[in-house]
Amino acid sequence: MFLKFLNGMNFIARCKKYGLGLWQCPNFLFLLMGLITVAAMVGTFFVSQRFASEGVTIMSVTLVVAFIMTLGSFVIRGVEKVAEANILKTEFISIISHQLCSPLAAIKWNMEVIESERDPERVLSDKQRTFLTNIKKSNEQMLKMVTDLLEVARVDQGKAIFEKKKLDLGDIVEESVADLRIAAAEKNIEIVLKIEPVSKKVCVDERKMRVVIDNLIGNAIKYSNEGAKVEVGLKEEGKKIIFSVQDWGVGIPRYQHSKIFEKFFRSKNESRYRTEGVGIGLYLAREIVKYFGGDVWFESEAGKGSTFYFSLPVA
Amino acid sequence: MDNQKNKKIIIIEDDRSLQNALVEVLEQEGFETVSAYDGEEGLAKTVAEKPDLVLLDIILPKKDGYEVLAEIKKGECKNIPVLILTNLEEIDNVQRALDLGATTFMIKSDFSLKDVVEKIKENVG
16 A cells, blocks of 8 residues: 555656656646645745744745746646647557558459459469458458557547448348358357347447447457357347347456456457457447447456447337 | 440549559449549549549549539539548548538448449449
8 A cells, every 4th residue: 555655656757657757747746836835835834923024924925826836837738748649649540540541442452353353364263362362351450450440549539420320230240240250260160149039220320330249249259269159149128239249268357357448458368469459449349339329348257258248229 | 234334434543553443443344434643633634524423532632632522513514423432531521522512422441342333333423
Protein backbone atom coordinates (compact mmCIF):
# COMPACT_ATOMS: atom_id res chain seq x y z
CA MET A 1 0.00 0.00 0.00
CA PHE A 2 2.72 2.43 1.11
CA LEU A 3 4.90 1.30 -1.78
CA LYS A 4 2.06 1.90 -4.19
CA PHE A 5 1.68 5.40 -2.77
CA LEU A 6 5.42 6.05 -3.14
CA ASN A 7 5.27 4.75 -6.68
CA GLY A 8 2.44 7.15 -7.41
CA MET A 9 4.55 9.98 -6.06
CA ASN A 10 7.44 9.09 -8.36
CA PHE A 11 6.34 11.73 -10.82
CA ILE A 12 9.66 11.88 -12.65
CA ALA A 13 9.19 8.28 -13.80
CA ARG A 14 5.54 8.96 -14.66
CA CYS A 15 6.33 12.06 -16.68
CA LYS A 16 9.01 10.14 -18.52
CA LYS A 17 6.49 7.44 -19.34
CA TYR A 18 4.18 10.00 -20.96
CA GLY A 19 7.09 11.69 -22.74
CA LEU A 20 6.51 15.02 -20.95
CA GLY A 21 9.03 17.48 -19.57
CA LEU A 22 8.92 18.30 -15.86
CA TRP A 23 7.21 21.67 -16.47
CA GLN A 24 4.54 20.06 -18.61
CA CYS A 25 3.82 17.22 -16.27
CA PRO A 26 0.57 17.61 -14.28
CA ASN A 27 1.74 15.14 -11.62
CA PHE A 28 4.76 17.29 -10.78
CA LEU A 29 3.00 20.63 -11.14
CA PHE A 30 0.13 19.65 -8.86
CA LEU A 31 2.53 18.51 -6.20
CA LEU A 32 4.46 21.76 -6.53
CA MET A 33 1.26 23.78 -6.39
CA GLY A 34 0.18 21.98 -3.24
CA LEU A 35 3.53 22.64 -1.56
CA ILE A 36 3.48 26.29 -2.53
CA THR A 37 -0.09 26.73 -1.31
CA VAL A 38 0.85 25.30 2.07
CA ALA A 39 4.02 27.42 2.25
CA ALA A 40 2.03 30.49 1.22
CA MET A 41 -0.61 29.96 3.88
CA VAL A 42 1.98 29.51 6.61
CA GLY A 43 4.00 32.45 5.25
CA THR A 44 0.98 34.73 5.12
CA PHE A 45 0.13 33.79 8.67
CA PHE A 46 3.63 34.79 9.89
CA VAL A 47 3.79 37.94 7.77
CA SER A 48 0.42 39.13 9.06
CA GLN A 49 1.44 38.40 12.65
CA ARG A 50 4.80 40.13 12.40
CA PHE A 51 3.91 43.16 10.38
CA ALA A 52 0.24 43.32 11.27
CA SER A 53 -0.25 45.74 8.41
CA GLU A 54 -3.21 45.05 6.13
CA GLY A 55 -1.43 46.42 3.09
CA VAL A 56 1.52 44.05 3.42
CA THR A 57 -0.78 41.07 4.04
CA ILE A 58 -2.93 41.81 1.01
CA MET A 59 0.19 42.34 -1.12
CA SER A 60 1.70 39.03 -0.11
CA VAL A 61 -1.55 37.12 -0.64
CA THR A 62 -1.92 38.69 -4.10
CA LEU A 63 1.64 37.78 -5.00
CA VAL A 64 1.15 34.16 -3.94
CA VAL A 65 -2.13 33.85 -5.83
CA ALA A 66 -0.49 35.29 -8.93
CA PHE A 67 2.30 32.76 -8.64
CA ILE A 68 -0.12 29.87 -8.18
CA MET A 69 -2.10 30.98 -11.21
CA THR A 70 1.06 31.08 -13.32
CA LEU A 71 1.78 27.57 -12.20
CA GLY A 72 -1.83 26.66 -13.03
CA SER A 73 -1.30 27.79 -16.59
CA PHE A 74 1.63 25.38 -16.85
CA VAL A 75 -0.68 22.60 -15.70
CA ILE A 76 -3.24 23.52 -18.34
CA ARG A 77 -0.56 23.53 -21.00
CA GLY A 78 0.60 20.11 -19.83
CA VAL A 79 -2.91 18.69 -20.06
CA GLU A 80 -3.38 20.30 -23.46
CA LYS A 81 -0.23 18.64 -24.69
CA VAL A 82 -1.55 15.26 -23.61
CA ALA A 83 -4.91 15.93 -25.27
CA GLU A 84 -3.15 17.09 -28.43
CA ALA A 85 -1.02 13.95 -28.46
CA ASN A 86 -4.19 11.90 -28.28
CA ILE A 87 -5.71 13.69 -31.27
CA LEU A 88 -2.44 13.36 -33.17
CA LYS A 89 -2.36 9.64 -32.48
CA THR A 90 -5.88 9.16 -33.81
CA GLU A 91 -5.08 11.27 -36.87
CA PHE A 92 -1.84 9.42 -37.41
CA ILE A 93 -3.64 6.08 -37.38
CA SER A 94 -6.24 7.37 -39.77
CA ILE A 95 -3.72 8.88 -42.21
CA ILE A 96 -1.52 5.79 -42.25
CA SER A 97 -4.51 3.52 -42.68
CA HIS A 98 -5.86 5.59 -45.54
CA GLN A 99 -2.50 5.54 -47.24
CA LEU A 100 -2.33 1.77 -46.81
CA CYS A 101 -5.84 1.23 -48.11
CA SER A 102 -5.13 2.34 -51.67
CA PRO A 103 -2.18 0.02 -52.40
CA LEU A 104 -3.95 -2.84 -50.63
CA ALA A 105 -7.07 -2.30 -52.72
CA ALA A 106 -4.86 -2.09 -55.80
CA ILE A 107 -3.28 -5.47 -54.98
CA LYS A 108 -6.70 -6.99 -54.40
CA TRP A 109 -8.17 -5.74 -57.67
CA ASN A 110 -5.14 -6.63 -59.75
CA MET A 111 -5.23 -10.16 -58.39
CA GLU A 112 -8.89 -10.34 -59.32
CA VAL A 113 -7.93 -9.38 -62.86
CA ILE A 114 -5.36 -12.20 -63.00
CA GLU A 115 -7.92 -14.64 -61.66
CA SER A 116 -10.60 -13.57 -64.11
CA GLU A 117 -8.43 -14.32 -67.15
CA ARG A 118 -10.55 -16.23 -69.63
CA ASP A 119 -8.04 -16.80 -72.40
CA PRO A 120 -7.23 -20.53 -72.03
CA GLU A 121 -3.64 -19.92 -73.12
CA ARG A 122 -3.00 -17.46 -70.36
CA VAL A 123 -5.04 -19.08 -67.63
CA LEU A 124 -3.15 -19.91 -64.42
CA SER A 125 -1.85 -23.33 -63.53
CA ASP A 126 -3.18 -24.98 -60.39
CA LYS A 127 0.08 -24.31 -58.61
CA GLN A 128 0.04 -20.64 -59.55
CA ARG A 129 -3.55 -20.43 -58.43
CA THR A 130 -2.62 -21.84 -55.01
CA PHE A 131 0.04 -19.22 -54.54
CA LEU A 132 -2.26 -16.50 -55.76
CA THR A 133 -4.79 -17.63 -53.17
CA ASN A 134 -2.07 -17.33 -50.52
CA ILE A 135 -1.31 -13.76 -51.57
CA LYS A 136 -4.99 -12.96 -51.59
CA LYS A 137 -5.41 -14.28 -48.08
CA SER A 138 -2.49 -12.25 -46.73
CA ASN A 139 -3.82 -9.20 -48.47
CA GLU A 140 -7.27 -9.72 -46.98
CA GLN A 141 -5.67 -9.99 -43.54
CA MET A 142 -3.87 -6.69 -44.00
CA LEU A 143 -6.98 -5.03 -45.35
CA LYS A 144 -9.03 -6.24 -42.42
CA MET A 145 -6.48 -4.93 -39.95
CA VAL A 146 -6.26 -1.56 -41.64
CA THR A 147 -10.02 -1.17 -42.02
CA ASP A 148 -10.54 -2.11 -38.37
CA LEU A 149 -7.94 0.47 -37.34
CA LEU A 150 -9.64 3.06 -39.49
CA GLU A 151 -12.98 2.19 -38.00
CA VAL A 152 -11.58 2.66 -34.49
CA ALA A 153 -10.24 6.08 -35.45
CA ARG A 154 -13.62 6.96 -36.94
CA VAL A 155 -15.55 5.77 -33.89
CA ASP A 156 -13.20 7.77 -31.65
CA GLN A 157 -13.66 10.90 -33.72
CA GLY A 158 -17.42 10.39 -34.01
CA LYS A 159 -17.12 10.16 -37.80
CA ALA A 160 -18.27 6.60 -38.33
CA ILE A 161 -21.24 5.99 -40.56
CA PHE A 162 -23.98 3.82 -39.14
CA GLU A 163 -26.90 2.86 -41.32
CA LYS A 164 -29.99 1.49 -39.65
CA LYS A 165 -32.02 -1.17 -41.37
CA LYS A 166 -34.38 -3.82 -40.06
CA LEU A 167 -32.52 -7.06 -40.58
CA ASP A 168 -32.60 -10.70 -39.62
CA LEU A 169 -29.58 -11.24 -37.39
CA GLY A 170 -29.65 -14.96 -38.21
CA ASP A 171 -28.86 -14.23 -41.86
CA ILE A 172 -25.86 -12.11 -40.91
CA VAL A 173 -24.59 -14.80 -38.52
CA GLU A 174 -24.96 -17.50 -41.17
CA GLU A 175 -23.09 -15.45 -43.76
CA SER A 176 -20.29 -14.78 -41.32
CA VAL A 177 -20.02 -18.46 -40.38
CA ALA A 178 -19.98 -19.45 -44.04
CA ASP A 179 -17.02 -17.10 -44.64
CA LEU A 180 -15.16 -18.18 -41.51
CA ARG A 181 -15.46 -21.89 -42.14
CA ILE A 182 -12.32 -21.74 -44.30
CA ALA A 183 -10.24 -20.26 -41.45
CA ALA A 184 -11.79 -22.80 -39.06
CA ALA A 185 -11.07 -25.72 -41.40
CA GLU A 186 -7.38 -24.78 -41.41
CA LYS A 187 -7.25 -25.52 -37.70
CA ASN A 188 -9.60 -28.44 -38.14
CA ILE A 189 -12.20 -26.65 -36.05
CA GLU A 190 -15.86 -27.41 -36.41
CA ILE A 191 -18.31 -24.53 -36.13
CA VAL A 192 -21.60 -25.74 -34.70
CA LEU A 193 -24.60 -23.51 -35.39
CA LYS A 194 -27.37 -23.41 -32.81
CA ILE A 195 -29.66 -20.80 -34.23
CA GLU A 196 -33.14 -20.87 -32.77
CA PRO A 197 -35.83 -19.59 -35.11
CA VAL A 198 -35.97 -15.90 -34.29
CA SER A 199 -39.02 -14.16 -35.66
CA LYS A 200 -38.12 -10.62 -34.73
CA LYS A 201 -35.66 -8.39 -36.52
CA VAL A 202 -33.06 -5.97 -35.27
CA CYS A 203 -32.31 -2.46 -36.45
CA VAL A 204 -28.63 -2.44 -37.41
CA ASP A 205 -26.02 -1.74 -40.06
CA GLU A 206 -25.28 -5.03 -41.77
CA ARG A 207 -21.62 -4.29 -42.50
CA LYS A 208 -20.90 -3.12 -38.97
CA MET A 209 -22.60 -6.15 -37.49
CA ARG A 210 -20.52 -8.35 -39.75
CA VAL A 211 -17.43 -6.74 -38.19
CA VAL A 212 -18.78 -7.57 -34.71
CA ILE A 213 -19.74 -11.15 -35.51
CA ASP A 214 -16.61 -11.84 -37.59
CA ASN A 215 -14.44 -10.54 -34.76
CA LEU A 216 -16.19 -12.57 -32.05
CA ILE A 217 -16.27 -15.83 -34.01
CA GLY A 218 -12.80 -15.11 -35.39
CA ASN A 219 -11.48 -14.77 -31.84
CA ALA A 220 -13.10 -18.04 -30.80
CA ILE A 221 -11.34 -19.78 -33.70
CA LYS A 222 -8.08 -17.98 -33.02
CA TYR A 223 -7.94 -18.94 -29.37
CA SER A 224 -9.14 -22.53 -29.85
CA ASN A 225 -6.86 -25.50 -30.04
CA GLU A 226 -6.49 -27.57 -33.17
CA GLY A 227 -9.45 -29.90 -33.75
CA ALA A 228 -11.71 -28.21 -31.21
CA LYS A 229 -15.31 -27.08 -31.55
CA VAL A 230 -16.78 -23.58 -31.64
CA GLU A 231 -20.45 -23.17 -30.92
CA VAL A 232 -22.41 -20.23 -32.30
CA GLY A 233 -25.88 -19.55 -30.91
CA LEU A 234 -28.73 -17.15 -31.44
CA LYS A 235 -31.93 -16.89 -29.44
CA GLU A 236 -34.75 -14.58 -28.54
CA GLU A 237 -35.12 -13.58 -24.91
CA GLY A 238 -37.86 -11.16 -24.03
CA LYS A 239 -37.33 -8.05 -26.11
CA LYS A 240 -33.78 -8.94 -26.95
CA ILE A 241 -31.95 -11.11 -29.44
CA ILE A 242 -28.93 -12.75 -27.88
CA PHE A 243 -25.93 -13.96 -29.83
CA SER A 244 -23.32 -16.20 -28.27
CA VAL A 245 -20.10 -17.88 -29.34
CA GLN A 246 -18.41 -20.42 -27.17
CA ASP A 247 -14.95 -21.93 -27.42
CA TRP A 248 -13.01 -24.39 -25.34
CA GLY A 249 -9.65 -22.72 -25.90
CA VAL A 250 -7.13 -20.86 -23.78
CA GLY A 251 -9.61 -18.65 -21.95
CA ILE A 252 -8.90 -15.36 -20.21
CA PRO A 253 -7.32 -15.19 -16.75
CA ARG A 254 -9.60 -13.55 -14.19
CA TYR A 255 -7.31 -10.61 -13.47
CA GLN A 256 -7.59 -9.54 -17.11
CA HIS A 257 -11.36 -9.67 -17.31
CA SER A 258 -11.74 -5.95 -16.73
CA LYS A 259 -9.24 -5.06 -19.45
CA ILE A 260 -10.11 -7.09 -22.49
CA PHE A 261 -12.40 -4.47 -24.04
CA GLU A 262 -9.66 -1.86 -23.84
CA LYS A 263 -8.25 -0.57 -27.08
CA PHE A 264 -4.99 -2.25 -28.14
CA PHE A 265 -5.18 -4.69 -25.27
CA ARG A 266 -3.62 -8.01 -26.08
CA SER A 267 -4.31 -10.54 -23.44
CA LYS A 268 -1.15 -11.68 -21.73
CA ASN A 269 -2.38 -15.25 -21.84
CA GLU A 270 -0.26 -18.08 -23.06
CA SER A 271 -1.08 -17.74 -26.73
CA ARG A 272 -0.16 -14.09 -26.90
CA TYR A 273 2.74 -14.81 -29.21
CA ARG A 274 0.95 -17.57 -31.03
CA THR A 275 -1.85 -15.48 -32.41
CA GLU A 276 -2.01 -12.42 -34.57
CA GLY A 277 -4.01 -9.24 -34.30
CA VAL A 278 -3.67 -5.75 -32.94
CA GLY A 279 -6.14 -5.94 -30.08
CA ILE A 280 -9.00 -3.78 -31.31
CA GLY A 281 -11.61 -6.36 -32.30
CA LEU A 282 -13.40 -6.49 -28.97
CA TYR A 283 -13.19 -2.75 -28.43
CA LEU A 284 -14.74 -2.17 -31.83
CA ALA A 285 -17.37 -4.88 -31.30
CA ARG A 286 -18.51 -3.30 -28.08
CA GLU A 287 -18.60 0.23 -29.49
CA ILE A 288 -20.69 -0.92 -32.44
CA VAL A 289 -23.14 -3.00 -30.39
CA LYS A 290 -23.51 -0.16 -27.88
CA TYR A 291 -24.37 2.17 -30.75
CA PHE A 292 -27.35 -0.03 -31.65
CA GLY A 293 -28.54 -0.07 -28.05
CA GLY A 294 -27.10 -3.47 -27.13
CA ASP A 295 -24.43 -4.83 -24.87
CA VAL A 296 -21.44 -7.18 -25.06
CA TRP A 297 -20.27 -9.42 -22.23
CA PHE A 298 -18.47 -12.70 -21.65
CA GLU A 299 -17.75 -15.58 -19.34
CA SER A 300 -14.29 -17.06 -19.31
CA GLU A 301 -11.91 -19.16 -17.34
CA ALA A 302 -8.22 -19.57 -18.07
CA GLY A 303 -7.53 -22.94 -19.65
CA LYS A 304 -11.20 -23.81 -20.10
CA GLY A 305 -12.43 -21.41 -22.75
CA SER A 306 -14.68 -18.42 -23.21
CA THR A 307 -18.21 -17.54 -24.21
CA PHE A 308 -18.87 -14.12 -25.67
CA TYR A 309 -22.38 -12.71 -25.90
CA PHE A 310 -24.04 -9.69 -27.29
CA SER A 311 -27.63 -8.60 -27.08
CA LEU A 312 -29.58 -6.30 -29.37
CA PRO A 313 -33.04 -4.89 -28.79
CA VAL A 314 -35.68 -6.21 -31.20
CA ALA A 315 -36.80 -3.65 -33.75
CA MET B 1 -27.90 -8.18 -69.93
CA ASP B 2 -26.08 -6.65 -72.85
CA ASN B 3 -27.14 -3.12 -72.07
CA GLN B 4 -23.52 -2.26 -71.34
CA LYS B 5 -22.48 -2.78 -74.95
CA ASN B 6 -21.07 0.45 -76.32
CA LYS B 7 -21.62 2.24 -73.05
CA LYS B 8 -18.80 4.59 -72.29
CA ILE B 9 -17.31 4.91 -68.84
CA ILE B 10 -14.78 7.49 -67.79
CA ILE B 11 -12.46 6.47 -64.98
CA ILE B 12 -10.92 9.39 -63.08
CA GLU B 13 -8.33 7.73 -60.88
CA ASP B 14 -4.71 8.73 -60.33
CA ASP B 15 -3.49 5.35 -59.09
CA ARG B 16 -2.37 3.57 -62.23
CA SER B 17 -2.68 0.07 -60.87
CA LEU B 18 -6.29 0.66 -59.85
CA GLN B 19 -6.94 2.36 -63.16
CA ASN B 20 -5.45 -0.60 -65.10
CA ALA B 21 -7.49 -3.15 -63.18
CA LEU B 22 -10.72 -1.20 -63.72
CA VAL B 23 -10.06 -0.75 -67.45
CA GLU B 24 -9.29 -4.44 -67.91
CA VAL B 25 -12.39 -5.70 -66.14
CA LEU B 26 -14.77 -3.15 -67.61
CA GLU B 27 -13.53 -3.88 -71.13
CA GLN B 28 -13.96 -7.59 -70.50
CA GLU B 29 -17.56 -6.76 -69.66
CA GLY B 30 -18.00 -4.96 -72.96
CA PHE B 31 -17.80 -1.36 -71.78
CA GLU B 32 -15.78 1.28 -73.57
CA THR B 33 -13.46 3.09 -71.17
CA VAL B 34 -11.71 6.43 -71.08
CA SER B 35 -8.95 6.99 -68.50
CA ALA B 36 -8.10 10.23 -66.75
CA TYR B 37 -5.35 10.58 -64.17
CA ASP B 38 -6.14 13.91 -62.56
CA GLY B 39 -9.16 16.09 -61.84
CA GLU B 40 -8.63 18.58 -64.65
CA GLU B 41 -8.10 15.89 -67.27
CA GLY B 42 -11.14 14.04 -65.92
CA LEU B 43 -13.39 17.07 -66.18
CA ALA B 44 -12.17 17.96 -69.68
CA LYS B 45 -12.67 14.40 -70.92
CA THR B 46 -16.11 14.17 -69.32
CA VAL B 47 -17.23 17.31 -71.15
CA ALA B 48 -15.66 16.18 -74.45
CA GLU B 49 -16.67 12.52 -74.41
CA LYS B 50 -20.10 12.70 -72.74
CA PRO B 51 -19.77 9.27 -71.13
CA ASP B 52 -22.66 7.18 -69.82
CA LEU B 53 -21.13 7.06 -66.35
CA VAL B 54 -18.30 8.69 -64.43
CA LEU B 55 -16.20 6.75 -61.94
CA LEU B 56 -14.56 9.34 -59.70
CA ASP B 57 -11.87 9.21 -57.04
CA ILE B 58 -11.81 11.94 -54.37
CA ILE B 59 -8.12 12.48 -53.73
CA LEU B 60 -6.82 13.61 -57.10
CA PRO B 61 -4.07 15.91 -58.36
CA LYS B 62 -4.86 19.36 -59.80
CA LYS B 63 -8.58 19.27 -58.95
CA ASP B 64 -10.02 17.07 -56.22
CA GLY B 65 -13.03 14.83 -56.69
CA TYR B 66 -15.43 17.24 -54.99
CA GLU B 67 -14.48 20.06 -57.34
CA VAL B 68 -14.81 17.80 -60.37
CA LEU B 69 -18.19 16.54 -59.14
CA ALA B 70 -19.47 20.05 -58.49
CA GLU B 71 -18.47 21.20 -61.96
CA ILE B 72 -19.98 18.15 -63.67
CA LYS B 73 -23.25 18.75 -61.85
CA LYS B 74 -23.29 22.42 -62.86
CA GLY B 75 -22.81 21.96 -66.57
CA GLU B 76 -24.47 20.17 -69.46
CA CYS B 77 -23.29 16.79 -68.16
CA LYS B 78 -25.27 17.08 -64.95
CA ASN B 79 -27.46 14.06 -65.74
CA ILE B 80 -24.56 11.64 -66.09
CA PRO B 81 -24.42 9.37 -63.04
CA VAL B 82 -21.26 9.85 -60.98
CA LEU B 83 -20.04 6.97 -58.84
CA ILE B 84 -17.55 7.93 -56.16
CA LEU B 85 -14.80 5.41 -55.60
CA THR B 86 -12.58 6.31 -52.66
CA ASN B 87 -11.09 5.21 -49.39
CA LEU B 88 -12.50 8.14 -47.44
CA GLU B 89 -15.30 6.64 -45.42
CA GLU B 90 -15.87 9.39 -42.87
CA ILE B 91 -19.45 10.54 -42.68
CA ASP B 92 -18.68 14.13 -43.72
CA ASN B 93 -16.98 12.92 -46.91
CA VAL B 94 -19.90 10.73 -47.91
CA GLN B 95 -22.44 13.41 -47.09
CA ARG B 96 -20.52 16.06 -48.99
CA ALA B 97 -20.33 13.89 -52.11
CA LEU B 98 -24.02 12.98 -51.95
CA ASP B 99 -24.99 16.61 -51.37
CA LEU B 100 -23.02 17.56 -54.46
CA GLY B 101 -25.07 15.09 -56.47
CA ALA B 102 -23.07 11.86 -56.52
CA THR B 103 -25.17 8.81 -57.38
CA THR B 104 -23.47 6.47 -54.97
CA PHE B 105 -20.39 6.11 -52.81
CA MET B 106 -18.09 3.08 -52.78
CA ILE B 107 -15.13 2.34 -50.54
CA LYS B 108 -12.29 0.78 -52.53
CA SER B 109 -10.97 -1.45 -49.80
CA ASP B 110 -14.43 -2.82 -48.97
CA PHE B 111 -15.42 -3.63 -52.51
CA SER B 112 -14.18 -6.30 -54.84
CA LEU B 113 -13.76 -5.47 -58.50
CA LYS B 114 -16.82 -7.60 -59.16
CA ASP B 115 -18.89 -5.48 -56.73
CA VAL B 116 -17.72 -2.32 -58.50
CA VAL B 117 -18.75 -3.72 -61.89
CA GLU B 118 -22.15 -4.68 -60.45
CA LYS B 119 -22.68 -1.14 -59.13
CA ILE B 120 -21.70 0.30 -62.50
CA LYS B 121 -24.16 -1.97 -64.30
CA GLU B 122 -26.91 -0.93 -61.88
CA ASN B 123 -26.33 2.76 -62.44
CA VAL B 124 -25.19 3.11 -66.04
CA GLY B 125 -27.44 5.51 -67.93
